[in-house]
Amino acid sequence: MENNIVDLSGRTVIVAGAAGGGIGTTVTRMVAEAGATVVAVSRSADNLTTHIDPLVTDGLSVIPVAADVATDDGIATVMNAAGRADEPLYGLVNVAGGAAPATWMPSVRVSRSDWRELFAANLETMFFMSQAVAAELKSQQRSGSIVSISSISGMNTAPFHIGYGTAKAALVAATRTMAVELATDGIRVNAIAPGVTATPASTTYVDEDAERDRRAIAMGRRGRPEEQAGAILFLLSDLSSYITGQTLLVDGGLNLKWTHMGADHTSLFLKDESFRAAITMP
Numbered sequence: 001m002e003n004n005i006v007d008l009s010g011r012t013v014i015v016a017g018a019a020g021g022g023i024g025t026t027v028t029r030m031v032a033e034a035g036a037t038v039v040a041v042s043r044s045a046d047n048l049t050t051h052i053d054p055l056v057t058d059g060l061s062v063i064p065v066a067a068d069v070a071t072d073d074g075i076a077t078v079m080n081a082a083g084r085a086d087e088p089l090y091g092l093v094n095v096a097g098g099a100a101p102a103t104w105m106p107s108v109r110v111s112r113s114d115w116r117e118l119f120a121a122n123l124e125t126m127f128f129m130s131q132a133v134a135a136e137l138k139s140q141q142r143s144g145s146i147v148s149i150s151s152i153s154g155m156n157t158a159p160f161h162i163g164y165g166t167a168k169a170a171l172v173a174a175t176r177t178m179a180v181e182l183a184t185d186g187i188r189v190n191a192i193a194p195g196v197t198a199t200p201a202s203t204t205y206v207d208e209d210a211e212r213d214r215r216a217i218a219m220g221r222r223g224r225p226e227e228q229a230g231a232i233l234f235l236l237s238d239l240s241s242y243i244t245g246q247t248l249l250v251d252g253g254l255n256l257k258w259t260h261m262g263a264d265h266t267s268l269f270l271k272d273e274s275f276r277a278a279i280t281m282p
Contacts, residue, residue, distance in 0.1 A: 006237045009035030012085040013236065014078060016069045016129050017096030019047035022199030023149065024095035026225040027232050028052065032060035034233060037087045041078050041096075043068045069096055069129050070120060079132050088140065091236050092133040094148035097122040099164040104279040107162045118163035123170050130174075130189070134182055143186030147235045148175060149228075150193040152251050159265045160279045168193075172247045179245030188244040190235045195251025196269060197223040207271035216268060218253025 013031050018024040019042035032038045032055060040052045040062050048064040055062045065081045068074035082089050103118055126148045137144045151168040158165025172191060179189040195217065214220040231250045234240055249255055262268055270276050 004034065006034045006233055006239060008090070008237060010087055011035075011090035012037045012039060012082055012087045013091035013093065014039045014041065014082055014089075014129075014133065015093045015095060016041045016078070016125065017094070018042055019044060019051045019064075020095075020200060021047070021051045023194070023197065023225045023228045023232075024093075025051045026229040027093050027095065028062060029055055029060065030226070030229045030233050031091075031093070031236065032062050034237070036090070037061040037063065037085050039063045039065055039078060039082050039085065041065045041067055041069060043074075070125050072128075075129055075132050078129070079136060082136075088142060089133065089136055090142070090144045092130060092144075092146045093232055093236070094126040094129055094146070096125045096129075097149065097168075099161065101275065103163060104160050104275070106160060106280060106282065108282070110163055115163050119167045119170070122164065122167035123174065126171050127174055130178060134178070134185075134187055134189075137187055138182075138185050141185075144188070145236045145240075146178070146187065146189045147232050148189075148191040149232075150175075150191045150247055152193050152195045152249065152255055155193045155247070155249060156255060159267075175247060176245045183244055188235075188240070190240070190244060191247040192228060192231045192235070193247050193249045193251070194228050195223060195249070195254040197225060197228055199225055207269075212268055216254060216257060217251070218256050221252065223250065223252055 013036045015024055015028045015038055018028045018040035028038050028040045042048050045066045052064045063081060065078055067077040103114060130146050148171055150171045153165035154168025154172055175189050175191045213222055228250055231248055266276050
């Protein structure tokens with residue numbers, strides 16, 4: 001790809017969690033535009049049809065795969081699809097994860113099942129998908145790059161969302177350890193930690209309030225999916241060839257101010273007062 005400083009041509013990249021219409025879909029598009037073949041993975045065939053098929057129609061080299069990367073069978077399906085791609089495996093982006101509204105609650109109310117569900121969704125999927133890709137790269141004696149999505153909640157406090165924040169913090173620790181183990185194989189392992197970003201999923205929690213955004217975020221606005229995807233593309237690419245084991249905060253300076261909590265220590269971004277009351281209930 002001439003005149004393109006980010007060139008991933010001749011490489012296959014897996015994006016796990018590609019079809020939500022937010023960061024994962026944007027990463028899929030941008031990585032494919034940089035020349036890679038992208039194995040775009042989602043549990044939902046309907047979401048693949050809605051968000052990924054148009055990229056294929058536009059002529060991008062994207063392979064939709066319906067699979068649940070929270071299972072061994074799902075990971076095997078993804079790896080088989082990557083093995084059938086025309087270009088050799090190079091990279092992985094772990095987007096899959098998140099948390100349902102019901103997982104917001106005081107620490108004293110968190111059950112073992114709540115805790116395990118959040119760790120399964122946000123840590124185990126990242127680790128076992130990364131393990132599979134790293135093992136395949138090692139077997140081929142090929143270098144590569146793995147990038148996962150943590151969260152600002154994993155880099156600071158996460159009041160009333162302790163399971164999610166702790167799982168995302170554990171993802172950062174796993175990133176650092178895998179980076180050391182895989183460094184001499186030429187496999188880099190990094191992460192990003194997004195701040196509040198305008199995605200379809202974020203509308204569950206966040207309403208439109210420009211004044212609050214100016215007050216809470218140093219740059220005065222929420223992020224866009226392409227801004228998160230741009231950081232991921234950088235960490236995938238040869239531009240970051242001497243970077244490993246790092247988690248890059250992509251939050252517009254939200255962590256620098258950390259003033260988005262009210263007197264009750266709940267996030268000012270929560271739009272529904274009944275939801276706020278429910279999660280703080282003893």
